Amino acid sequence: MKIIEDKFLPSHFVSRYEDITPEFLKAHNIKAVMTDLDNTLVAFDAADADDNVLKWIKTLEESNIKLLILSNGNHKRVSGFAEPHGIEYISAAKKPMLANFHRGLKILGTKKANTVMVGDQLMTDILGANRVNINSILVVPVKEKDGWATYLNRRIERVIMKYFKRKNMITWEE
Secondary structure (H helix, E strand, O other), X not given: OHHHHHHHOOOEEEOOHHHOOXXXXXXXXXXXXXXXXXXXXXXXXXXXXXXXXXXXXXXXXXOOOEXXXXXXXXXXXXXXXXXXXXOEEEOOOOXXXXXXXXXXXXXXXXXXXXXXXXXXXXXXXXXXXHHHOOEEEEEOOOOOOOOHXXXXXXXXXXXXXXXXXXXXXXXXXX
16 A cells, blocks of 8 residues: 555665664765664663664764754653763654654754654654655664553554565665
8 A cells, every 4th residue: 555655664674773884874875864762772771872872873973974863752761861972862752743853854954865764663763754755764673672652553563564574565684
């Protein structure tokens, strides 16, 4: 169904955020990354960035690729993660609503065509990116367990992912 593809099909699929290299981004003319936090960069119940996340952030920074965390998490959660590492962020983003995607573009100072949204959820990250017309990358969740608020989204996502698999629309990139 065209509407499912238009709303929920990501531009790319990768196993984990570390697979999103500066070379990959530059090959796709991406100059800025908006990323979800929980179960995209770290487990939803992890308080801080681990060494792998910090290395990835540094790699982007050294390659002049801007980074912003766009999270539905509360201010305390997101600021506690982002501020110690000097990362721009928007908390309580209400994804997939569009306002904070537009706000993120303004903060980053980039155009839609040069920005990508990275996230682990079709119903928030990918839907929002597709609605605002920016590229999107779906990653496998860092942890199988989610917060209670994500339970219903995951059930709906399973149905949509089965559709994509049936249509051979899923191509995981390494």
